[in-house]
Amino acid sequence: MAARAGVSTATLYRRWSSKDDLVIAAAADYHETLDTQSDSGSLEGDLRAVLRAKAATLTGEGGRLMQALIGEATQNTALAEAPHRRLPHTGAPTGGGGGTAGGRPR
Template sequence: MAERTESNQTAPAERQPSRGRPRDAERDRALLAATLQVLQESGYGGLTTAAVAKRAGVSTATLYRRWRSKEDLVVGTAVSWASDLGPQPDTGSLRGDLAVLLRDKAETLEGPGGRLLHILIGEAAHNEALARVLDSAIVQPVRDRAAEVVRRAVARGDIPPLENAHVLADLVVGSMVSRLFLTPDVTYQGATDGPTSGEAAIGELLPFLLRALGAPPG
């Protein structure tokens, strides 16, 4: 079976899921996990659907019943592994809300979703479909939560109103990606009795973000 690697290539009609036929969730998870493993080993350019199917222990026909192309498979994996941040909890203070937002983003970036994001950032620069899914799965949930953090802080009188609350999300995502992906502090890698890279990043970024938002010192 020929490998499908282009976004405009689709599977033949007979490979589409039959209506009413339930998906095997366990098989889906195996394929997604295998995709992440092959991506880590071979990168996006070296990934083939045949290699993923073999790693997952299924046929390529089974894979194509779920995803029509290599790109669809990778996009599905990105969506699956991106943590669903959920609603922003109200801690009662701007400092507490920011700490939770930063901690959740650090956990996402240091987990499987972060490893996948690291692999796909370069590819997304010239692949519009991947760029869109990374924005919707990674950036937009943080934007929504950041806007809620700002709204609550303004309502409490903690900070003055902001013209664009989503700028906070850009600071959170950009700073955490830079800190954890581009300039990790080697003293925290693999530490068992000290802070992780994510915890160290939170300690550094939280005071800066509070000042940038206009929160009073202390």
């Protein structure tokens, strides 16, 4: 990654204290590039659009990387907890009865 960015590894570790932190930050940046907002006029149309976008995420250019991250998260607690700490809230219900108010967690 350092070579691709044209910097030294020391430069990377000044910004991110560990490989986990770097991977989590990269995944968060990637997440921001995904557009799953849809308003087709129907719930069915919106769900189809979201599911197509998710399928493209797992089968497209970054799909193998995302699958590897998901697999690694089963063994790496920091990586598994990262979406709850770092990725933006989507407003989607998460279950567990907590609910949302105004698109934000209560």
